[in-house]
Amino acid sequence: MKVITANRLLNGDVVWLGENQNWVERVTLAKVFEGKDAVASGLEVGATAEKNQEVVGVYEMDVTIEDGVIHPVRLREKIRAAGPTTHPEFGKQAQAVSV
Amino acid sequence: MYRYDEFDASFVNQRTEQFKDQVRRRLAGELSEDEFKPLRLMNGLYLQLHAYMLRVAIPYGTLNSRQMRKLAHIARTYDKGYGHFTTRQNIQFNWPKLEDTPKILEELAEVEMHAIQTSGNCIRNVTSDHFAGAAADEVADPRPYAEILRQWSSLHPEFSFLPRKFKIAITGAPNDRAAVQVHDIGLQLVRNDNDEIGFVVYVGGGLGRTPMIGRKVRDFLPEEDLLAYSEAILRVYNRYGRRDNKYKARIKILVHETGLEELKADIEAEFEKIRYGVLRLPDEEVRRIEAYFAPPPLEVGSATSDVVEARRASDAAFAQFLKHNLNPHRVPGYTSVTLSMKPIGGIPGDASDDQMDVIADLAEQYGHDELRISHEQNVILPHVKLEDLPALFDKLVAAEIAEGNAGLITDIIACPGMDYCALATARSIPVAQRISERFGTAERQSEIGELKIKISGCINACGHHHVGHIGILGLEKKGEEFYQVTLGGSANENASIGEIVGRGFSSEQVVDAIETLVDTYLGLRTGNEETFLEAYRRVGEEPFKEALYGAA
Numbered sequence: 314m315k316v317i318t319a320n321r322l323l324n325g326d327v328v329w330l331g332e333n334q335n336w337v338e339r340v341t342l343a344k345v346f347e348g349k350d351a352v353a354s355g356l357e358v359g360a361t362a363e364k365n366q367e368v369v370g371v372y373e374m375d376v377t378i379e380d381g382v383i384h385p386v387r388l389r390e391k392i393r394a395a396g397p398t399t400h401p402e403f404g405k406q407a408q409a410v411s412v
Numbered sequence: 413m414y415r416y417d418e419f420d421a422s423f424v425n426q427r428t429e430q431f432k433d434q435v436r437r438r439l440a441g442e443l444s445e446d447e448f449k450p451l452r453l454m455n456g457l458y459l460q461l462h463a464y465m466l467r468v469a470i471p472y473g474t475l476n477s478r479q480m481r482k483l484a485h486i487a488r489t490y491d492k493g494y495g496h497f498t499t500r501q502n503i504q505f506n507w508p509k510l511e512d513t514p515k516i517l518e519e520l521a522e523v524e525m526h527a528i529q530t531s532g533n534c535i536r537n538v539t540s541d542h543f544a545g546a547a548a549d550e551v552a553d554p555r556p557y558a559e560i561l562r563q564w565s566s567l568h569p570e571f572s573f574l575p576r577k578f579k580i581a582i583t584g585a586p587n588d589r590a591a592v593q594v595h596d597i598g599l600q601l602v603r604n605d606n607d608e609i610g611f612v613v614y615v616g617g618g619l620g621r622t623p624m625i626g627r628k629v630r631d632f633l634p635e636e637d638l639l640a641y642s643e644a645i646l647r648v649y650n651r652y653g654r655r656d657n658k659y660k661a662r663i664k665i666l667v668h669e670t671g672l673e674e675l676k677a678d679i680e681a682e683f684e685k686i687r688y689g690v691l692r693l694p695d696e697e698v699r700r701i702e703a704y705f706a707p708p709p710l711e712v713g714s715a716t717s718d719v720v721e722a723r724r725a726s727d728a729a730f731a732q733f734l735k736h737n738l739n740p741h742r743v744p745g746y747t748s749v750t751l752s753m754k755p756i757g758g759i760p761g762d763a764s765d766d767q768m769d770v771i772a773d774l775a776e777q778y779g780h781d782e783l784r785i786s787h788e789q790n791v792i793l794p795h796v797k798l799e800d801l802p803a804l805f806d807k808l809v810a811a812e813i814a815e816g817n818a819g820l821i822t823d824i825i826a827c828p829g830m831d832y833c834a835l836a837t838a839r840s841i842p843v844a845q846r847i848s849e850r851f852g853t854a855e856r857q858s859e860i861g862e863l864k865i866k867i868s869g870c871i872n873a874c875g876h877h878h879v880g881h882i883g884i885l886g887l888e889k890k891g892e893e894f895y896q897v898t899l900g901g902s903a904n905e906n907a908s909i910g911e912i913v914g915r916g917f918s919s920e921q922v923v924d925a926i927e928t929l930v931d932t933y934l935g936l937r938t939g940n941e942e943t944f945l946e947a948y949r950r951v952g953e954e955p956f957k958e959a960l961y962g963a964a
Contacts (some may be wrong), residue, residue, distance in 0.1 A: 320459055320463075322438075322439070322445075322510065323439070323509065323510055323511055324463070324464075324509040324510065324511070325459060325460075325462070325463035325464040325507075325508075325509065325510065326463065327461070327462055327463075363445065364444075365441070366438070366439060366440075366441050369445045369459065370445075370459060383719070386891070387891060388830065388888075388891070388892075388893065389830055389836075390462070392461060392831060392839075393461050393462065394828055395833060396462060397462065397831035397841075398761055398831055398839065398842060399831050399839075399841045399842060400831075403462075403492055403507070404459075404462055
């Protein structure tokens with residue numbers, strides 16, 4: 314189970330590919346891709362967005378779904394999804410929306 | 413302190429204009445990321461986990477209060493209210509927006525600062541002793557030479573596409589505080605029997621995935637040959653350094669694979685061709701640049717101060733600060749003061765915008781407007797009158813930068829690690845924070861004495877773990893953070909690479925493991941004066957290994 318992630322070109326924010334080819338600010342809102350072909354199509358959308366100067370550094374990452382909520386598998390991606398563990402006041406974790 | 417001449421000002425402004433246009437073209441879609449990335453890196457702009465990161469050069473770690481205030485302003489205006497001092501005496505901002513970076517570079521240029529040579533495969537910003545120009549043990553101030561190297565290396569067309577990055581460090585004192593032996597070129601200023609200035613030259617030191625101590629290639633390089641000899645080394649490296657594998661591209665690998673004698677012969681042959689050419693340093697030019705670093709007028713005073721002694725007797729925190737955070741000054745009546753950017757439980761090297769402003773004020777008020785950043789991620793006031801110490805200390809306490817822990821177990825070097833860095837395999841800062849909390853009481857730290865812990869969050873070793881008395885390397889194992897411990901490293905004049913003590917530790921275990929090592933040391937040292945490193949070098953790793961893992 315994968316989601317597609319990148320950083321926004323303009324401000325560097327971490328984003329994930331959501332429905333309707335939108336880039337969303339929360340991993341929980343990401344579109345989940347299952348299977349090689351689906352992931353490849355997601356990455357294609359990403360490549361186009363990269364060409365259109367929306368995002369940079371597109372790649373796929375593993376997630377699990379627990380109680381209907383998307384969770385990144387690797388610690389690196391957990392930190393990207395939340396913000397620096399040393400600075401709970403910064404990053405997405407600081408915004409008043411559930412991660 | 414050095415001031416830009418019209419040449420410097422014009423090329424920094426040109427570079428800022430160029431970058432502004434490059435950002436515009438990137439946002440307009442005229443440049444792809446592949447085309448843009450090397451351009452942004454040439455201007456210190458990285459993309460990290462959460463955001464862009466801008467690394468600003470602080471050449472040889474020297475700056476004044478006006479520049480420090482500008483850094484505070486940038487932190488406040490364009491970032492999230494803080495900056496992070498690095499192990500290369502620079503500062504990083506962790507949250508700038510791409511669209512703001514041209515403006516930030518313009519603001520930096522207003523105070524003679526920039527982000528050139530902070531990234532890419534060029535000669536990086538030269539580093540130096542943070543007590544340069546002040547230390548009692550100094551042969552000569554290394555900064556004029558660092559500045560000469562800066563002028564020579566900045567945008568050097570021949571060396572803009574080296575096989576890999578290239579780092580030069582220079583110390584003016586026999587007690588090496590600039591880690592010169594773990595740099596691509598390490599220079600140590602010396603005087604010969606005729607009282608002439610020259611350099612001991614080391615080549616091929618470095619950390620990263622293949623740590624090596626530099627090899628001595630010259631016992632005494634005359635001052636006038638500094639640039640020609642450096643150019644000869646760079647030419648040999650540029651020609652023969654490997655470009656097929658980025659992990660084998662540093663000059664240390666070339667030294668290792670070619671052999672010291674053959675490489676030395678290549679360097680000397682190249683040097684002979686150019687030594688009497690345009691790079692020969694005229695004495696008057698060296699003296700001219702030296703004049704920029706003329707020390708402030710310091711009145712010779714008494715080597716002790718009654719007000720300081722009175723306060724020392726009545727205030728334990730002040731006494732602790734005096735014991736650890738002062739470095740002997742060459743002028744009696746003065747001292748160099750380390751402002752600790754390592755509060756107990758805090759983030760090593762972080763400074764808030766307000767703290768930066770306070771530091772700038774204190775430099776003006778008590779420090780002849782001079783500041784230094786150390787590679788150990790602290791800030792130094794190099795010229796402080798002894799009598800001013802009590803008043804200075806009170807202001808440091810108010811700004812929460814008064815911890816008397818320089819050189820102690822809580823004065824930890826840590827790279828940003830996986831909390832920020834795209835390359836990291838584990839976090840560094842939280843480990844540093846937990847160690848700092850574990851050992852943070854004044855009595856415990858003082859009892860342990862000098863002990864340098866250095867933590868890196870990946871094998872690239874930005875946290876210098878190989879040369880920590882205790883080094884910690886964060887890795888990933890089966891999806892979990894995992895920390896390998898090395899013992900016996902040192903970055904001073906008796907440099908050594910630490911040895912892996914045994915199997916690594918989980919994040920939960922690692923602080924306990926460090927405590928076991930410290931307790932073992934306390935149990936076997938010959939007395940309070942035997943440091944951890946001395947004890948380790950005397951007894952070897954066995955007692956430590958046994959304490960960690962049990963008898964074999």
